[in-house]
Amino acid sequence: MMSAVEEHEQRVDALLRDHLRRRKEGIKHPVEDFLFTYYSYRPAQLRKWRPDTSTVAPERRQTVGWIRDLLVATARRPPHLGCFGLHEWAMVYRLGQQEIRHTAWPLRLPRPEIAAMIEAKGVRCSHFDAFRFFTPPARPLNLLQPTRETQHENEQPGCLHANMDLYKWSYKLAPTVGSETVVDCFELARDIRTLDMRASPYDLAGLGYAPVRVETTEGRAEYAAAQRAFAERSAPLRRRLIDIVDRAFTA
Template sequence: MVGRNTVPALSPTATVIPTEEHRERAAAHHQKVQRYTEDFLARRHAGKKHPVEDFLFTYYSFKPGQLARWHPGAGQILEGAGTGEQASWKFYATVPDGTDSGGATVDVAAFCTERASIIDFAQRLLSQTAARPAQLGCFGLHEWAMVYRSAQHGQRHDQVSLRLGAEGTDEVVESLNIRCTHFDAFRFYTPSAKPLNTLQPSRETQIQMEQPGCLHANMDLYKWAYKLIPAVSSDLLLDCFDLAWRIRELDMRASPYDLQDWGYEPVRIEEPAGRAEYTRRQKAFSEEAQALRSRILSVVENLEGQSL
């Protein structure tokens, strides 16, 4: 049974988080998450959309309420939570912790059994991506390729206009080298744009093609972190979310869309200065993402040793 199951002995490496501390950390996490979610939830209630900020809540499957729930991560014991709400959460178990009610902790054995395929795929994808050099200078052309010849295929974001118009956008796509390595961006290209990409990524070649300079691969660290919840801590999850949030802004500022009415100045990748700015920021994000990728891999690699 998931939840309220009891693990008879503590892991030798387990850390007990005192009751007051884990309550404070959960409350602080909830407050941090509210900064990102409250506007989205208000817009959703009002039936409104935001072309930049809604993305992490609509493209990815993790809900705002799930993001707001604080998890300490595998190998941590919430003191006195054995009869509380946490013990009923999926992949949690109760353990002796010196209190009458016992503590709540992630049942790593159950998690590893049920999520074995996800753990395996994440380990292979993230480790192989981390080992490759970052390819910079794609200039965010994937967003342009998604609207290339959009008069024929329809525009993705119909609530915003194209900065250069349809013809100007098409000219940029045709004048620069498109070399996207990320399948989940490539699959949204218009049919006319796909042959222009120097690579033809597929789901089958994802592990072989992803590289740490790709903005979308680095945004997806958020996805892999939430797929590994609750073994991954919410602190790490929110660090990945925050990176994805900032990457999304650059992704759209460098896009063909006119977002100035929304408060976003464009990164004009159709000009040399804009391409230089994009590459500089892409490099910084890549370095930040590599550190997060390493942290996720550390959790994955420690799961077997922490199994109770």
């Protein structure tokens, strides 16, 4: 019978195998690399097993409290499902091929059609860390102008990036939050990232990612249904993080 440590290492090894192989071979991946470039947790850290702890160090209480309050504020709001993933479109709005983030991959629509989609539908992004990557001409087209200071007021549980960020908050809450929860959040973030990029304007069919065509009525319905499912899947993980922190604060 495997120990908890061995089970954890085996689980993480299976999740990281393809990434570590690509990294060794110098192959970039426009979907999964995000989990190791935007997020700062290293594979070796993810593989290290540790249980939840029951305390928060005094010097960490302010940071942990900030994260806890953000999670609580987000959990209290109803999910909004009308953004249709257009934040990724706003990140390439009015850019040339050599200016976009994933230059090795083509856009699946002509640039004028991408621009027309943004201008016709507008953008409804509530997440500051997505909004800050919008191109300058796309920012005024967003319904909100989120900032770091208004993050607690804006984040909501239908947002793909807010739910992906449960991974970030879980490892930032370490060692109070143990490795099992961190890996649960990593798996959630990986799955959400797949939808995020399938709904983007990039053509990633060569990697096996069928597009979610949010430029169509059918595609928007498909996206909203998947978004709702991720909101439901994220809710107990968000609640778990809050409960772990609350127990540690009162221990």
